[in-house]
Amino acid sequence: MNKETDRESVPEPPNPIGMDGIEYIEFTTSKPQALGGILERMGFRLVARHRSREVELYRQGSMNLVVNSHPADISRTVTPVECPALSAIAIRVRDADAAYQRALHLGAWEVPFHARAIELNIPAIHGVGESLIYFVDRYDEFSIFDIDFRAIPGVDPHPPAINEMNFFGVVQYVGDDRTRDWSEFYGQIFGFRPLADSVRFGIMPKGLVLQSPCTRFYLQLIEPDSAGQYSPMEEHLQRIGLGTPDVIATTRELEKRGIDFLSTDMVHTTERGALTAAMLGGVMFELVHTQDGK
Amino acid sequence: MPLNFNDFGIDIASMAGSLETRLAATRQAGFSQAMIAATDIVGHPVSTEAAVQAIHDSGLRITGLETLRDFEGLSGKLHGYKVDVAKSMLQLCSRIGARLLLTEASVLAHADTDPEKIARDLRKLAFLALPMGIRIAFKGLSGSRTVRDFPAAAEIVSLADCPSLGLAIDAFDIIAAGVPLDDLDLVFPEQIFLVQLSDFMLQEIRSVDEQAATEAHFRVFPGEGAHSEAIARFIVKLEEIGYFGDYSFDVYNTDYLQMPAETIADRARRAAEWLGETVLRRTLPVPNMERLCAAKQIRRA
Numbered sequence: 001m002n003k004e005t006d007r008e009s010v011p012e013p014p015n016p017i018g019m020d021g022i023e024y025i026e027f028t029t030s031k032p033q034a035l036g037g038i039l040e041r042m043g044f045r046l047v048a049r050h051r052s053r054e055v056e057l058y059r060q061g062s063m064n065l066v067v068n069s070h071p072a073d074i075s076r077t078v079t080p081v082e083c084p085a086l087s088a089i090a091i092r093v094r095d096a097d098a099a100y101q102r103a104l105h106l107g108a109w110e111v112p113f114h115a116r117a118i119e120l121n122i123p124a125i126h127g128v129g130e131s132l133i134y135f136v137d138r139y140d141e142f143s144i145f146d147i148d149f150r151a152i153p154g155v156d157p158h159p160p161a162i163n164e165m166n167f168f169g170v171v172q173y174v175g176d177d178r179t180r181d182w183s184e185f186y187g188q189i190f191g192f193r194p195l196a197d198s199v200r201f202g203i204m205p206k207g208l209v210l211q212s213p214c215t216r217f218y219l220q221l222i223e224p225d226s227a228g229q230y231s232p233m234e235e236h237l238q239r240i241g242l243g244t245p246d247v248i249a250t251t252r253e254l255e256k257r258g259i260d261f262l263s264t265d266m267v268h269t270t271e272r273g274a275l276t277a278a279m280l281g282g283v284m285f286e287l288v289h290t291q292d293g294k
Numbered sequence: 295m296p297l298n299f300n301d302f303g304i305d306i307a308s309m310a311g312s313l314e315t316r317l318a319a320t321r322q323a324g325f326s327q328a329m330i331a332a333t334d335i336v337g338h339p340v341s342t343e344a345a346v347q348a349i350h351d352s353g354l355r356i357t358g359l360e361t362l363r364d365f366e367g368l369s370g371k372l373h374g375y376k377v378d379v380a381k382s383m384l385q386l387c388s389r390i391g392a393r394l395l396l397t398e399a400s401v402l403a404h405a406d407t408d409p410e411k412i413a414r415d416l417r418k419l420a421f422l423a424l425p426m427g428i429r430i431a432f433k434g435l436s437g438s439r440t441v442r443d444f445p446a447a448a449e450i451v452s453l454a455d456c457p458s459l460g461l462a463i464d465a466f467d468i469i470a471a472g473v474p475l476d477d478l479d480l481v482f483p484e485q486i487f488l489v490q491l492s493d494f495m496l497q498e499i500r501s502v503d504e505q506a507a508t509e510a511h512f513r514v515f516p517g518e519g520a521h522s523e524a525i526a527r528f529i530v531k532l533e534e535i536g537y538f539g540d541y542s543f544d545v546y547n548t549d550y551l552q553m554p555a556e557t558i559a560d561r562a563r564r565a566a567e568w569l570g571e572t573v574l575r576r577t578l579p580v581p582n583m584e585r586l587c588a589a590k591q592i593r594r595a
Contacts, residue, residue, distance in 0.1 A: 107417070107424075
């Protein structure tokens with residue numbers, strides 16, 4: 001390309017790293033069984049264990065949840081570790097190494113290999129707070145879980161989802177005046193785009209919603225209500241949003257399984273969405289109405 | 295004490311003594327914030343950790359950490375080396391609870407002068423700082439080949455277009471170089487992250503060499519020097535365009551470094567009072583986050 005004559009900047013492709021959804025979301029906790037109990041009630045099944053680390057894979061439909069209680073990884077998580085923390089998001093991309101190199105080039109922080117939950121060389125960068133973001137490109141014909149994990153005998157490795165539940169997004173709490181910063185971060189490194197304020201999902205309308213370049217995943221950035229509630233280091237991934245075409249039916253099913261939903265004047269279940277009570281000192285799931293499992 | 299006293303802080307490089315002595319002097323003079331040099335932390339006679347602890351124990355809000363130098367415009371291994379240096383400073387910045395890293399324009403003769411490259415590098419620096427909640431305040435330097443003053447720095451910052459990258463403006467540079475105040479109209483107030491204040495004794499500065507000498511020896515606090523009116527106009531102008539960030543007294547003077555820290559901190563207090571009461575009439579404190587946090591911290595302490 002001739003730099004002199006081709007001065008017009010080439011617009012970034014709408015999906016610069018070929019993002020293609022979420023491979024898994026990771027919790028870190030020192031109480032994996034307690035968290036596992038909650039995940040089971042939410043409809044997830046323990047389907048595999050890591051060959052050498054204290055890392056478990058829960059699955060439901062298209063969703064993979066990794067529960068990491070490997071001691072080496074706990075020190076880097078937010079205290080108290082008894083309360084499970086959302087500690088990583090693994091993003092499916094066209095070429096993991098290319099996406100990773102591109103991110104480093106833009107100014108992302110690389111994660112040393114030993115700090116990663118899974119042994120395979122899956123490149124990762126630092127995200128909000130103590131959390132990580134992985135780039136995964138092996139998810140089509142075989143997955144990272146086929147290599148690093150041992151299936152639990154006698155368990156359906158692909159348990160169906162309750163009411164087509166799927167990963168809708170993640171809510172991230174950010175510090176005051178930090179929405180623009182994080183919007184820039186996700187925009188540049190991954191190609192997320194902010195949605196207009198008029199576009200809202202679920203029943204928790206606050207903050208700024210970013211749509212992934214593959215249009216199937218959302219990040220919702222929420223600043224604190226009152227000034228000074230969070231210092232920068234307390235920014236974190238707060239909850240997972242699950243999409244379902246029928247919120248009311250899904251809520252009913254989950255209630256039967258022992259999950260409580262908030263029911264206050266401000267927050268209560270509607271056709272648009274629902275929010276579970278906090279479990280184990282902070283674990284929450286949000287249900288969001290979506291069409292046909294999308 | 296005027297309501298807006300909390301907008302002012304001391305750059306503790308303006309004082310002599312141990313880190314603890316200077317922090318205590320800052321506090322005793324009534325200030326709630328201080329700018330800290332990385333050398334004061336890593337040069338602590340006990341340990342870096344002891345310095346970090348002393349800073350936390352002081353109860354002062356940290357205006358920012360200084361100074362990352364010669365970062366931009368490099369390539370290959372040099373660029374990688376500077377990225378490592380920047381990361382280390384950002385980690386230090388985070389440890390002391392500072393949310394701003396002062397970055398001075400490169401004076402390296404072999405640094406690239408292409409504004410696009412400079413902007414790209416600074417944007418990368420701002421991205422490195424972003425997850426930690428740290429903002430980059432970029433400052434032009436008279437000795438830089440490419441970014442000599444704040445209008446030039448402002449152009450680079452606009453080109454980089456990143457919310458966590460902004461400007462540091464030094465009153466000394468404006469007054470010494472006779473930069474027209476109307477140049478401030480070109481800058482968006484939210485792009486100014488830090489304003490450094492000092493006056494100097496000479497009536498005028500006739501050469502770059504003289505400017506360098508004055509920078510090092512004859513800086514004094516606002517109200518003590520030969521350009522009180524110019525400083526007053528500068529600050530009024532900043533207020534007019536809507537600046538509501540911090541002011542840091544950056545009064546490096548070799549004479550001051552032979553005087554007790556308490557004496558210097560008192561002079562800083564007088565300067566803050568002069569500016570607050572007679573020049574800077576911020577009628578109501580703007581509910582700026584930083585200030586609210588600082589106020590809370592002081593109440594808690």
